[in-house]
Amino acid sequence: MPKIGVVTFPGTLDDRDAxxxxxxxxxxxxxxxxxxxDLHGVxxxxxxxxxxYGDYLRAxxxxxxxxVMERVVDAAKGGMPVLGICNGFQILTETHLLPGSMIKNAHRTFICRDQPxxxxxxxxxxxxxxTDGEVIRIPLKNQDGQYVADQRTLDMLEAENRVVFRYVEGATHGPAGFEENPNGSVNAIAGITNEWGNVVGLMPHPEHAVEAGFGPDMPGEGTRSGTDGARFFSSxxxxxxxAN
Known part of the structure; x- marks a missing residue:
């Protein structure tokens, strides 16, 4: 049975859910x-x-x-799959495993909603x-969720098909003007990957949409019962x- 490690830092909130x-x-x-x-053989x-760490200095x-991050960086560079969710995405940019950076939401407020x-x-x-082009819905909750990068980096991400997720229309509430792009991320980027596809970071939370009846439903598609996030972990x- 494959072993998947979940890292807990002081201030981590969603480790048990993951x-x-x-x-x-x-x-x-x-x-x-x-x-x-020690990564304990994961x-x-x-x-x-x-x-x-309270997001002191910068998230x-x-x-x-x-x-532990020394081992994580080495493992990622060796091809091990690594997923950064929200604060984890921010950490991946700080380690330069993923390009760009995260800053405070454009509307300067914390946001929490079901996000397509x-x-x-x-x-x-x-x-x-x-499936490429598929629209899913999982929870989004962040304050420093605005993805930014210089134009050269953006051009590279787009040309190499390394944008994994984008925010799209369909949210039922949120700050005025941010219904489609909830935090002002450039190019509506919600998640990206590295050159080899083993490292992925995204701001929304798939771990909160893995059990039938407990995650957000897509309108008109109630049979999915809020499990759109489960396929991250089956993937x-x-x-x-x-690979084996």
Missing amino acids: LRAVKLAGAEPVALWHNED DAIILPGGFS GAISRFAP LRVETSRTAWTTDY VLTSLVA
């Missing part, structure tokens, strides 16, 4: 502590959401120097069970099996 999502997908969840430098890693800036996303590419370790299992 561990549960891993278990529901059929993998063995492994709790990893920020102050250890096959993939999740950096979950929250406010690691994810201190976490980048945690002992368009899947731009299924060619990553975490999206193989999705990585598919990828691990294919």
Whole structure:
């Protein structure tokens, strides 16, 4: 059975949800502590959401120097699948495993809502069970969720098909003017991947949409019962099996 590690930092909030999502997908969840430098033989890693180290200095800036992150960076560069969710995405940009940066939402307020996303590419370790162009709905909750990058980086991401998710219309509420792009992210980017597709970061939270009846429904598609996030975790299992 594949083992998927979930890292907990001081201030992490969604580690237990991520561990549960891993278990529901059929993998063995492994709790990893920020102050250890041992990955305990895991096959993939999740950096979950929250406010690691209180988001002091800058979201994810201190976490980048945690002992466990040295091992995570090495593993990612060696091809191990790594998923950064919300604060985890911010940490991935701080480690330069993913390009660009995250700043405060354009409307300067915390946002929490069910968010529709368009899947731009299924060619990553975490999206193989999705279909290109598919629209899914998972929860979004952040304050520093505006993705920014210089034009050269944006051109590279677009040309290499490394934008994994974009925000799309369909949210039922939110700050005026941000119904489609909830935090002002450039090019409506909600998630990206590295050159090899093993590292993915996104701001919305798939771990909160993995159980029937407990996640957001797509309008007119109630049979999905809020489980759009579950395929992140089944995708990585598919990828691990294919790699072996």
